[in-house]
Amino acid sequence: MATAVAGPEIERLIQLLSRLPGLGPRSARRAALHLIKKREALMAPLASALQVAIERIQVCKTCGNIDTQNPCTVCTDPRRDPAIIVVVADVADLWALERAHASNGRYHVLGATLSPLDGVGPQDLTIDALVARAHDPQVSEIVLALNATVDGQTTAHYITDLLMEANVKVTRLAHGVPVGGELDYLDEGTLSAAMRQRTLF
Amino acid sequence: MATAVAGPEIERLIQLLSRLPGLGPRSARRAALHLIKKREALMAPLASALQVAIERIQVCKTCGNIDTQNPCTVCTDPRRDPAIIVVVADVADLWALERAHASNGRYHVLGATLSPLDGVGPQDLTIDALVARAHDPQVSEIVLALNATVDGQTTAHYITDLLMEANVKVTRLAHGVPVGGELDYLDEGTLSAAMRQRTLF
Numbered sequence: 001m002a003t004a005v006a007g008p009e010i011e012r013l014i015q016l017l018s019r020l021p022g023l024g025p026r027s028a029r030r031a032a033l034h035l036i037k038k039r040e041a042l043m044a045p046l047a048s049a050l051q052v053a054i055e056r057i058q059v060c061k062t063c064g065n066i067d068t069q070n071p072c073t074v075c076t077d078p079r080r081d082p083a084i085i086v087v088v089a090d091v092a093d094l095w096a097l098e099r100a101h102a103s104n105g106r107y108h109v110l111g112a113t114l115s116p117l118d119g120v121g122p123q124d125l126t127i128d129a130l131v132a133r134a135h136d137p138q139v140s141e142i143v144l145a146l147n148a149t150v151d152g153q154t155t156a157h158y159i160t161d162l163l164m165e166a167n168v169k170v171t172r173l174a175h176g177v178p179v180g181g182e183l184d185y186l187d188e189g190t191l192s193a194a195m196r197q198r199t200l201f
Numbered sequence: 202m203a204t205a206v207a208g209p210e211i212e213r214l215i216q217l218l219s220r221l222p223g224l225g226p227r228s229a230r231r232a233a234l235h236l237i238k239k240r241e242a243l244m245a246p247l248a249s250a251l252q253v254a255i256e257r258i259q260v261c262k263t264c265g266n267i268d269t270q271n272p273c274t275v276c277t278d279p280r281r282d283p284a285i286i287v288v289v290a291d292v293a294d295l296w297a298l299e300r301a302h303a304s305n306g307r308y309h310v311l312g313a314t315l316s317p318l319d320g321v322g323p324q325d326l327t328i329d330a331l332v333a334r335a336h337d338p339q340v341s342e343i344v345l346a347l348n349a350t351v352d353g354q355t356t357a358h359y360i361t362d363l364l365m366e367a368n369v370k371v372t373r374l375a376h377g378v379p380v381g382g383e384l385d386y387l388d389e390g391t392l393s394a395a396m397r398q399r400t401l402f
Contacts, residue, residue, distance in 0.1 A: 007269040013250045022228035031221040046217045047251035068208040
């Protein structure tokens with residue numbers, strides 16, 4: 001429709017922006033207009049940041065993290081404990097744990113969680129590479145930092161079974177009351193887990 | 202924070218994306234990851250669409266529309282009625298009216314609405330150019346297609362006063378029940394306007 005008004009170039013920009021998560025067709029149109037209005041301050045820097053990202057960003061061959069170096073900054077950091085591998089489903093989870101400074105170990109990005117309903121099987125995940133890393137004598141603990149959802153926990157069980165043979169301790173994130181959370185609003189599963197795993201004050 | 206994980210290039214991309222309307226810091230991070238994962242299918246096309254937009258998109262000198270030609274497609278379309286100028290606050294409103302095929306006239310984009318509280322005065326709008334266009338003997342009607350908000354209506358009154366001298370009819374959009382709207386959910390102002398401006402069935 002708007003093709004007739006503004007030409008195919010703008011329509012193409014809107015269509016590409018609408019494929020970003022969080023932007024629908026309507027907000028993509030607003031975003032495109034905003035970019036066009038801020039040509040020097042925003043559109044040009046964004047175009048060049050994307051170009052830099054296209055040229056320089058790589059997937060770490062060791063852990064699956066995204067970085068401008070390969071192996072990534074985390075894998076090559078000598079201050080990181082090589083004994084611990086934190087398994088995450090997605091790079092977004094890795095970033096979240098890093099923002100929280102939650103671990104001093106290294107990571108392994110699976111790429112997804114097992115989801116039979118969506119047709120995601122073990123061959124779609126980097127599980128073989130994880131098992132290989134777990135057999136490295138340096139590694140002593142695999143932390144499964146997966147979502148507390150059915151798919152996340154299915155994946156955790158599947159991996160735990162495969163790691164039986166490896167000489168590693170397999171752990172998972174604690175369940176419990178979120179910091180700042182109110183008991184009254186928590187589901188029963190979380191509350192009973194928090195009670196079972198209560199710690200000394 | 203995440204700088205340490207993923208490098209300044211990704212952080213820069215996230216920061217630029219977070220300045221788009223509709224994307225906060227968190228969704229900008231998700232959008233950046235999505236782009237990085239879809240390098241060939243999405244990131245590269247978006248980078249080049251932005252580059253094309255930077256090089257080719259211009260603001261129409263006549264009406265303020267955004268297009269790859271100047272004067273824009275609407276202003277140069279011979280099928281458009283040169284007697285009618287539809288005044289809108291923003292290019293987004295022009296696009297909305299075009300999508301609705303609401304008018305066969307030409308447009309005038311003010312750039313904003315008057316808003317004393319936000320320090321937007323008449324000098325910030327393209328009101329002088331509108332008054333000049335209204336004095337063109339070809340033009341017989343100015344349609345004020347402005348938001349039905351305080352700022353929109355203030356702007357409409359201000360422009361109407363200025364156009365007293367010009368030999369044009371000044372009209373505004375009708376108020377009424379939105380198509381598909383339920384009376385029960387409408388405010389009293391809209392309902393009484395719809396009643397006052399009722400039409401023959």
